[in-house]
Amino acid sequence: xxxxxxxxxxxxxxxxxxxxxxxxxxxxxxxxxxxxxxxxxxxxxxxxxxxxxxxxxxxxxxxxxxxxxxxxxxxxxxxxxxxxxxxxxxxxxxxxxxxxxxxxxxxxxxxxxxxxxxxxxxxxxxxxxxxxxxxxxxxxxxxxxxxxxxxxxxxxxxxxxxxxxxxxxxxxxxxxxxxxxxxxxxxxxxxxxxxxxxxxxxxxxxxxxxxxxxxxxxxxxxxxxxxxxxxxxxxxxxxxxxxxxxxxxxxxxxxxxxxxxxxxxxxxxxxxxxxxxxxxxxxxxxxxxxxxxxxxxxxxxxxxxxxxxxxxxxxxxxxxxxxxxxxxxxxxxxxxxxxxxxxxxxxxxxxxx
Numbered sequence: 001x002x003x004x005x006x007x008x009x010x011x012x013x014x015x016x017x018x019x020x021x022x023x024x025x026x027x028x029x030x031x032x033x034x035x036x037x038x039x040x041x042x043x044x045x046x047x048x049x050x051x052x053x054x055x056x057x058x059x060x061x062x063x064x065x066x067x068x069x070x071x072x073x074x075x076x077x078x079x080x081x082x083x084x085x086x087x088x089x090x091x092x093x094x095x096x097x098x099x100x101x102x103x104x105x106x107x108x109x110x111x112x113x114x115x116x117x118x119x120x121x122x123x124x125x126x127x128x129x130x131x132x133x134x135x136x137x138x139x140x141x142x143x144x145x146x147x148x149x150x151x152x153x154x155x156x157x158x159x160x161x162x163x164x165x166x167x168x169x170x171x172x173x174x175x176x177x178x179x180x181x182x183x184x185x186x187x188x189x190x191x192x193x194x195x196x197x198x199x200x201x202x203x204x205x206x207x208x209x210x211x212x213x214x215x216x217x218x219x220x221x222x223x224x225x226x227x228x229x230x231x232x233x234x235x236x237x238x239x240x241x242x243x244x245x246x247x248x249x250x251x252x253x254x255x256x257x258x259x260x261x262x263x264x265x266x267x268x269x270x271x272x273x274x275x276x277x278x279x280x281x282x283x284x285x286x287x288x289x290x291x292x293x294x295x296x297x298x299x300x301x302x303x304x305x306x307x308x309x310x311x312x313x314x315x316x317x318x319x320x321x322x323x324x325x326x327x328x329x330x331x332x333x334x335x336x337x338x339x340x341x342x343x344x345x346x347x348x349x350x351x352x353x
Contacts, residue, residue, distance in 0.1 A: 001180065002261070002262070002263070002264075003033050004027070004030055004033035004034070004262045005182070005262050005263075007026070007030070007033070008023070008027075008182065008262055009177060009180060009182075011026075012175070012177050013177070016176075017174035017175055017187075019172065019174055020159070020160055020162050020174070021159035021160060021161050021211075021212075021213075022159070023175045023262075024159040024160065024267050025159045026262070027262045027267055028157065028266075030263065033263045034263055035263050035264070035265065035266060036119070036120070037117070037119070038263065039263075039264065039266075049253070050087060050090075050091075050152060051091075051152060051153075051335070052087070052090040052091035052152065053087075053088075054321045054324055055318070055322070056094050056097075057294075057302050057303060057306070057321075057322070057325070058091070058325055059090065059091045059092075059093070059094025059095050059098065060095075060097070060098035060302065061098075061294055061298070061299055061350070062091065062095060062150055062152075062233060062235075063094065063095030063096070063097075063098040063099045064098055064099065064102075064297065064349075065297060065348045065349045065350050066081070066099075066148045066150065066231065066233065066348065067098075067099045067102045067105050068348070069341065069346070069347075069348040070102075070108075070231075071102070072346045073146070073229050073231075073342075073345060075105075076108070076146040077104065077107070077108035078108050078109070078110055078145060079108055079110070079146040079147070079148060079230065080109075080112050080143060080145040080146065080147045080148070080149075080224075080230070081095075081109040081110065081111050081112070081149075082112045082113075082114070082147055082148065082149035082232075083095075083113050083114070083149065083152075084114045084139075084149065084150075084151035084154045084217070085114065085115065085151060085152075085153070085154035085157070086113045086120070087120065087123075087124075087152075088120070088123040089123055089124035089125075089126070089128050090127060091150065091152055092113070092124070092127070092128060092131070093127045095150070096128070096131055110134070110143070110145065111131050111132065111133040112133065112134050112136060113136070114135075114136050114137075114138060114139060114142075115135055115136075115137075116137045116138070121135055139217060139220040140220070142220075142224065144224070145224075145228055146228045146229040146230045147221070147224040147225055147229075147230035147232070148230050148231055148232070149221060149230065149231070149232040149233070150232070150234075151232070151233070151234045151235070151236075152235045152236070153236055153237075154236070155211070155214050155217075155234065155236050155238075155271045155276070156236050156268040156269060156271055157267070157268050158211050158213045158214050158217075159211070159213060160210065160211045160247065161210050161212075162207055162208070162245065162247065163192065163195060163207065163208050163209075163210070164186060164205065164207050165199075165202050165203065165205065165206045165207075165208070166205075167189065168190070168191075169189045169190045169191040169192055170189065170190065170191075171186040171187050171188065171189050171190075172186070173186060174186070182259040182262070184259070194210070195210075201243070202243070206243060206244070207243075207244055208243065209245075209269055209270075209272065210272070211269075211272065211275065215275055215278075215279035216279075218276045218279040218280055218340075219279050219280075222279075222280040222282045222340050223281045225281075225282045225342055226281045226282040229342055230342070231339065231340065231341045231345075231347075231348045232340040233337060233338075233348060233351075234273075234276065234337070234338045234339075235290060235293075235336070235337050236271040236335065237270055237271065237334045237335050237336070238270035238272060238273055239270065239272075239273065239287075239336070240272075240273055240274045240287055241272055241273075241274035241275070242272040242274075242275070246269045246270035247267070247269045248268055248269070249266065249267050250265060250266045250268070251264060251265040271336075273287050273336060273338050276338060277338065280340055282340055282341060282342050282343060283342065283343045283344075283345070283353070284338060284339065284340050284341075285337075285340075285348075285352055285353060286352050286353070287336050287337070287338055288336065288337045288338075288350070288351045288352070289333045289336060290325070290331055290332055290333075290334075290336060290337055291325070291326035291327065291332025291333060292332075293337040293350040293351060294326055294332075294350070296349070296350045297350045299325070299326060300326075303318065303319075307319070337350065337351055338351070339351035
């Protein structure tokens with residue numbers, strides 16, 4: 001039996017079934033055998049690919065949106081340019097390049113990255129050789145500055161819990177054992193105060209997912225924006241509120257059983273944007289499909305400008321990348337954007353109040 005699975009089996013045998021949040025945390029973050037410690041997550045040779053890896057246009061337009069929000073708020077100096085979960089550093093490298101011509105932006109910016117993985121920090125350092133970023137394990141050590149932030153495919157990897165509605169309240173879905181095999185089970189029905197408001201829009205058997213970690217992070221991030229100014233763009237797959245089982249595993253760009261190979265597949269769930277909005281201490285935008293967000297920022301015009309210097313396979317790949325980022329049948333509708341900004345301020349370009 002692989003060592004991480006043995007660790008999980010031993011924990012369940014000793015303590016009983018574990019919540020999905022506990023299971024996700026162990027699988028992704030175990031210091032020796034966890035997914036982020038041992039596996040190549042991003043890119044063609046990894047398990048998934050994110051928008052910044054598809055085309056430079058994504059990061060360029062996100063960067064210009066944040067830069068315009070900075071200008072709209074009077075170009076505060078100094079300010080914190082922040083990314084949560086920066087991956088290989090591709091998004092921030094594109095942001096840095098696109099904002100280089102915004103007068104005063106780089107001189108005023110202090111680059112901060114929230115990243116706990118030593119492997120990913122090394123990749124980010126390589127991608128940002130001249131940026132001199134400051135790394136943080138979490139948001140607790142961020143400075144008190146105007147904060148202009150982006151989180152792209154960050155919240156989907158945070159540990160969730162699942163609750164299934166029953167006749168007498170809610171049962172929690174938990175990971176238990178059938179022999180040595182991991183399996184999903186249910187606790188007994190019980191009233192659950194935090195989900196009382198979901199009784200109105202669910203029926204028996206429906207599943208609702210919650211993520212306390214995401215709400216705590218949004219609380220901390222938007223407190224910076226409320227107190228010091230700034231803006232944040234959260235970009236991820238999900239919808240306005242959680243309904244249904246979205247817990248999934250990705251391995252080699254294909255979905256797989258999330259219980260089959262602990263630590264060898266990426267585990268994610270759809271983001272409940274309504275919960276993020278309710279946790280915010282500042283104003284938030286309407287939830288906007290990624291394709292609409294990028295079109296508002298001029299991605300088609302940028303794509304056409306870049307295309308004039310391309311031909312053959314490069315041009316075909318460029319056209320395909322534009323479609324993948326924006327088309328409703330690809331990432332354009334599945335992925336959403338939620339903006340955060342101070343009460344009374346203008347929303348970041350690309351989203352609306």
